[in-house]
Amino acid sequence: MYQTDFLIIGSGIAGLTYAVKVAQQFPGKKVLIITKAATDETNTKYAQGGVAVVNDLENDSFEKHIEDTLIAGDGLCNKEVVEVVVKDGPERVKELIEWGAQFDKEKDGDYKLGKEGGHSEFRIIHHKDITGFEMERALLDKVASQKNIEVLKHCFVIDILTQHHLGYLVTKSSPDIECYGVYALNLQTNKVEKILSRCTLLATGGNGQVYRTTTNPSIATGDGVAMVYRAKGRIENMEFIQFHPTALYEPGLKGQAFLITEAVRGDGGILRNKDGEAFMEKYDARKDLAPRDIVARAIDSEMKRTGTEHVWLDCRHFDKEKFIEHFPNIYQKCLSIGIDIMKNMIPVAPAAHYSCGGIKTDEWGCTSINNLYAAGECSSTGLHGANRLASNSLLEAMVFAHRCYLDVTVKINDINLRTDIPDWNARGTSDPKEMILITQSLKELQLVMSDYVGIVRNDIRLHRASKRLDLLWEETEQLYQSSTLSPQLLELRNLITVGYLIVKGAMFRKESRGLHYNTDYPGKSELVQNIVL
Numbered sequence: 001m002y003q004t005d006f007l008i009i010g011s012g013i014a015g016l017t018y019a020v021k022v023a024q025q026f027p028g029k030k031v032l033i034i035t036k037a038a039t040d041e042t043n044t045k046y047a048q049g050g051v052a053v054v055n056d057l058e059n060d061s062f063e064k065h066i067e068d069t070l071i072a073g074d075g076l077c078n079k080e081v082v083e084v085v086v087k088d089g090p091e092r093v094k095e096l097i098e099w100g101a102q103f104d105k106e107k108d109g110d111y112k113l114g115k116e117g118g119h120s121e122f123r124i125i126h127h128k129d130i131t132g133f134e135m136e137r138a139l140l141d142k143v144a145s146q147k148n149i150e151v152l153k154h155c156f157v158i159d160i161l162t163q164h165h166l167g168y169l170v171t172k173s174s175p176d177i178e179c180y181g182v183y184a185l186n187l188q189t190n191k192v193e194k195i196l197s198r199c200t201l202l203a204t205g206g207n208g209q210v211y212r213t214t215t216n217p218s219i220a221t222g223d224g225v226a227m228v229y230r231a232k233g234r235i236e237n238m239e240f241i242q243f244h245p246t247a248l249y250e251p252g253l254k255g256q257a258f259l260i261t262e263a264v265r266g267d268g269g270i271l272r273n274k275d276g277e278a279f280m281e282k283y284d285a286r287k288d289l290a291p292r293d294i295v296a297r298a299i300d301s302e303m304k305r306t307g308t309e310h311v312w313l314d315c316r317h318f319d320k321e322k323f324i325e326h327f328p329n330i331y332q333k334c335l336s337i338g339i340d341i342m343k344n345m346i347p348v349a350p351a352a353h354y355s356c357g358g359i360k361t362d363e364w365g366c367t368s369i370n371n372l373y374a375a376g377e378c379s380s381t382g383l384h385g386a387n388r389l390a391s392n393s394l395l396e397a398m399v400f401a402h403r404c405y406l407d408v409t410v411k412i413n414d415i416n417l418r419t420d421i422p423d424w425n426a427r428g429t430s431d432p433k434e435m436i437l438i439t440q441s442l443k444e445l446q447l448v449m450s451d452y453v454g455i456v457r458n459d460i461r462l463h464r465a466s467k468r469l470d471l472l473w474e475e476t477e478q479l480y481q482s483s484t485l486s487p488q489l490l491e492l493r494n495l496i497t498v499g500y501l502i503v504k505g506a507m508f509r510k511e512s513r514g515l516h517y518n519t520d521y522p523g524k525s526e527l528v529q530n531i532v533l
């Protein structure tokens with residue numbers, strides 16, 4: 001059994017930023033970070049484009065960044081949260097630079113600024129095309145230098161502990177649900193640990209793996225969202241899944257799709273259809289730099305119209321040296337599969353990329369469950385609304401990790417550790433006889449979600465998806481009750497819950513707004529609402 005003051009689930013940008021801050025503020029208290037994979041295996045590590053932050057006050061302003069974020073969010077952003085995130089951004093980035101992160105600079109020492117879809121100015125700071133890798137590296141180095149932080153890797157959190165584990169009935173309408181820590185499957189010992197904590201932060205990242213094609217790594221299975229839903233906490237706006245327009249199309253690829261960052265279009269990359277036509281001007285005046293939802297839908301429509309599985313991204317007119325300087329990783333990846341970007345166009349198709357909704361929090365990162373915070377992609381803070389503005393997510397994670405830290409600082413001394421939670425009970429379970437049941441159900445889930453709950457939706461497809469998910473849920477619950485635990489089974493169970501929440505959100509939203517497009521309701525409803533489940 002572990003006991004700690006601060007428990008953090010997840011070692012991406014949100015979890016690590018918060019961990020460093022609480023560890024520095026409370027050198028006498030224990031900070032424990034748990035992660036289910038290798039420490040750096042996170043969505044953060046794969047972020048390419050960079051961080052949106054107002055830097056160049058001559059040409060840019062907070063007001064412009066706020067306005068761009070609100071336009072992308074399509075009426076559902078919380079304006080106060082947008083203002084807080086945008087205005088706090090420069091300070092958080094400065095802090096990360098002080099902790100050792102490096103961003104590309106011009107010869108005169110100013111930061112190089114990129115531009116992405118939906119941004120009215122150049123404001124994306126970056127480290128070549130591996131910004132997330134550099135940020136994760138700097139944060140892990142900083143964590144390693146803090147004596148009171150312990151990192152437990154390959155440890156899979158199953159559920160958060162609440163009054164339910166003390167034998168009380170906990171429902172959605174129970175007031176004052178409290179979090180006392182977690183049960184976690186230690187993948188090195190195969191034992192379920194009871195980890196007690198005075199306060200817990202969920203920083204479990206996204207859920208792209210619920211779809212067949214995604215830019216997200218295999219860890220992105222929506223575990224935090226599913227845990228909070230099971231614990232009767234509030235989940236919001238799950239229907240808003242951002243599909244990145246340009247993932248590299250590799251026929252037969254299973255698992256994570258390689259991303260071609262939007263910054264390539266920011267630097268002049270042009271989308272072309274099967275016939276070589278630059279089609280974006282048919283769809284939006286901003287052409288290739290329209291917001292992602294518009295570009296993804298335009299590509300989807302071109303692919304359906306021409307019966308192809310991808311479109312092309314044309315970079316043949318780029319200056320080779322400049323391209324390699326800004327996008328060395330993309331250049332090498334393309335070359336490794338026989339694409340010389342100076343001679344060949346890059347085949348690209350949309351892929352699930354970012355979850356705008358998630359665990360509902362207030363403006364300090366507090367969830368609806370006491371002593372439980374959420375930050376980063378698993379949370380729904382009000383920043384993104386119906387659509388995330390490109391490169392606003394790393395920024396949000398840093399700002400909200402900081403706000404969770406500010407909030408917990410004034411509360412921690414009044415929170416007691418609860419030690420009377422029973423140990424995990426594995427009686428009546430045995431090893432699953434056929435792993436194929438789990439892998440097949442996962443495939444079915446991903447197919448259902450991709451075919452019926454993708455970029456373009458309608459009521460018939462959503463109802464079909466809902467029915468299929470009910471069956472998958474029933475079968476998986478039976479397996480869960482009778483089997484010894486494995487990460488595959490736990491992830492399947494969480495992904496089915498996440499799929500269910502996306503479908504439910506989509507069914508409740510009788511309109512098309514932001515990332516949610518339903519052909520049965522092509523317009524916007526007058527009722528502007530967040531859907532809370």
Ligand SMILES: Cc1cc2nc3c(=O)[nH]c(=O)nc-3n(C[C@H](O)[C@H](O)[C@H](O)COP(=O)(O)OP(=O)(O)OC[C@H]3O[C@@H](n4cnc5c(N)ncnc54)[C@H](O)[C@@H]3O)c2cc1C
Binds near residue numbers: 009034043219354392
């Ligand atoms: C290819 C790609 C490119 C991107 N580019 C950009 C960009 O340029 N700019 C931008 O702003 N955003 C970008 N994003 C989005 C951004 O990277 C993520 O939103 C952000 O990194 C999420 O950080 P996080 O800390 O919330 O979660 P993550 O970095 O995903 O970390 C989640 C952590 O939680 C752990 N975890 C999950 N479940 C459990 C469990 N049950 N038990 C224990 N541990 C668990 C994981 O192991 C991991 O350590 C990109 C995303 C991808 C995939």
